[in-house]
Amino acid sequence: MSISPLVEIRVPTYKRPAWLRRTLKSIQDQTEENWKTIVLDDSPQQEAKGVVEALNDSRISYESNPERLGETGNTDRAFESGSFTGASYAAVLQDTDTLLPDFLKANLSAIEVHNVPLILRNQQIWLQHTTTEEDTGRTTYGNRFEAKVYQPLEFLAFLFLSNGIRNGGLFWKTNSDINLKVGPAVTHPDLQELCRTLQIDQPLKFEAEPLSILNQKADVKDSRPQPNRRTYNRGKQSVMRFLINKYGGTIIDEAYAIAARLDKIRDLESALIMSGYYPRKPFHLSTGERLKTAFQSTLKFRWVNDPLAGYF
Numbered sequence: 001m002s003i004s005p006l007v008e009i010r011v012p013t014y015k016r017p018a019w020l021r022r023t024l025k026s027i028q029d030q031t032e033e034n035w036k037t038i039v040l041d042d043s044p045q046q047e048a049k050g051v052v053e054a055l056n057d058s059r060i061s062y063e064s065n066p067e068r069l070g071e072t073g074n075t076d077r078a079f080e081s082g083s084f085t086g087a088s089y090a091a092v093l094q095d096t097d098t099l100l101p102d103f104l105k106a107n108l109s110a111i112e113v114h115n116v117p118l119i120l121r122n123q124q125i126w127l128q129h130t131t132t133e134e135d136t137g138r139t140t141y142g143n144r145f146e147a148k149v150y151q152p153l154e155f156l157a158f159l160f161l162s163n164g165i166r167n168g169g170l171f172w173k174t175n176s177d178i179n180l181k182v183g184p185a186v187t188h189p190d191l192q193e194l195c196r197t198l199q200i201d202q203p204l205k206f207e208a209e210p211l212s213i214l215n216q217k218a219d220v221k222d223s224r225p226q227p228n229r230r231t232y233n234r235g236k237q238s239v240m241r242f243l244i245n246k247y248g249g250t251i252i253d254e255a256y257a258i259a260a261r262l263d264k265i266r267d268l269e270s271a272l273i274m275s276g277y278y279p280r281k282p283f284h285l286s287t288g289e290r291l292k293t294a295f296q297s298t299l300k301f302r303w304v305n306d307p308l309a310g311y312f
Contacts (some may be wrong), residue, residue: 003025006272007035008087008174008303010078012096014042014071017051019215024083027054032104036085036169038063039092042074047063048095062302079180079196085191091171096128096215097111103211105172110207114149117176118204121169121175123214133215140166140245144262145206152201153247157254160271164197165191168212173201185310188228191235195274198239205312237297256280273297 009027013020027037037060041048052062069077076185078092093099106120123140124155126133144162158164172178182195243251252272259268269279273293283290 004032004034005088006086007032007089007091007108008083008085009035009037010040010084010090010092011037011095012040012074012078012092013048014048014074015045016095017047019045021051021055022050023093023095023098024051024057024060026098026100027060027254028055028057029101029248030099030104031101032108035059035104035191036061036087038084040074040078041065042071044068051172070187072157072187072189072266072293073184075189076181076183076192079167079182081179081181087174092167092175093212094168096217097123097168098213098215099272100124100213100258101165103198106207106209106211110147110205110292111171111173113172114202114205116149116205117173118200118202119171119207120165120204121171121207121212122146123166124171124210126215127218128215129218136216137211141206141208144294145208147206147208149203149205150202153251154254154258155200155204156198156243157251157258159194159197159243160255160268160275161234161259161262164194167193167196168214176202184229186308188231188235188307194236194239195308198242230300230304231307234300235307236310237274237300238267238306238312240271240277244275244277252277274300276301 009025011020024037027035028164039048039060039061039062041050041064046064048066049062052060065074074221089111111119115283125136125138127136128144132260144158148202163303170180179199180196182199184196255268259265266284269283269285272279273290274297276297
């Protein structure tokens, strides 16, 4: 019987030992057994070390960062190119999230069948309360993507209508030329995912079946500060301006085709105005709506510092 390729799962963590244990148990429950996991601990107190030792699984290793990297820094470290362990494939799993049992097996099959270097996998969304959890019935991508192979430009056009990829949905070949590490200039976690999307320059296959769970905190206390939405919106404005300047009408055509399929023309017009690009006629937004959006765009551009100035 042939042995399946080795998969490496990278788990960035910080001061959440109970959540981390659940995350690691979901990896141990995989139907595909040829994997290695590396826990990247950003806590000086090394709470995660005890979790790894208690599981006593030789496939799970532990590393403590020599110095604090912060949330985005530790997550970005998990997206290093190549492999930590010599594995052929890699994925990143946040310490609050979990995998369903067939995650690895299904992704290995999909990436080989479609001959692509990268899989983007849908995720279930659960709400975590203090003592209970709730299945929202939603997924990270909903009906936004079709289950097909996307070329980079078509995939990037979705950024006018969405927030890009989620870290936990990615599964990739470690020997490919894909660079998913964003760098230290991006310190907002949501903008980091947005910039990671920008760096996808090879075909990817979207898999609609959700085989992992993105756990969103409801009334659960978190030791990390919550991201600033105004900062995020200013960064998103910069991303849209960058795409228009780089690809011009080509990416606008793609965006309009996507918006028509999803019945999101009004959203696209708003996004284009926010980026400083005047939408095509016939308009779906009223004159008042267009003027209001243009005014908001100008205020954001002039009065909010660009958080991606050091990235572009």
